[in-house]
Amino acid sequence: MxxxxxxxxxxxxxxxxxxxxxxxxxxxxxxxxxxxxxxxxxxxxxxxxxxxxxxxxxxxxxxxEPVARTVMIELDGILRAVPAQYHRRGFLAGRMVTERIFSAESALLGECPVPVPMGLYRPKDGTDPRLIVIDSAGEKWVMGFTAQHSLQRYRITGWSAVENLPPPAAGCAGSRPRPHNSE
Structure with a gap:
């Protein structure tokens, strides 16, 4: 060469x-x-x-700016359309947070004094299908039952008793009235 x-x-x-x-x-x-x-x-x-x-x-x-979405969540046999915010940037990027409409309890302090939001996360392989909800954009999310208020961790136990809750979803399977206890 x-x-x-x-x-x-x-x-x-x-x-x-x-x-x-x-x-x-x-x-x-x-x-x-x-x-x-x-x-x-x-x-x-x-x-x-x-x-x-x-x-x-x-x-x-x-x-x-977070994107407003709606998520159908069933707790205590009541199905509700819950407003939520999907965050595309920042500390909560890739997560969705609902409005403060859930009651929660702590092992140390008892019941949380204010309603708390629920965090929603992307499902992973092996996630229990009973914990998966679908938002208004058709995306799947996993309900997170841990909340925080005043640096104290709480566990979400159900719907808050506050009057500004969204009404139960009409005509949906699983939406039945909650019995009121007069205790």
């Missing part, structure tokens, strides 16, 4: 990386970055002349 042997370059004289599909909602990131909420891992966006993109990304702003 000689040193001047012509070796064809497979990509042509200059390799140009293929461009990724842009996000339809913002001019600064690719679709993959925005759909996976990976803005912090992505390269800093730039204009075509190489200067950094200095405006806030509309996708990041939209993701900062």
């Amino acid at each position: 000689t040193a001047d042997y012509p070796f064809p370059e497979p990509f042509g004289p200059e390799y140009v990386r293929p461009t990724s599909e842009g996000c339809p909602n913002c001019p600064c990131h690719t679709r993959r970055v925005c759909e996976a909420f990976q803005w912090l891992r992505a390269e800093r966006p730039t204009y075509s002349d190489g200067t950094p993109y200095d405006k806030p990304c509309p996708c990041v702003r939209a993701a900062a």
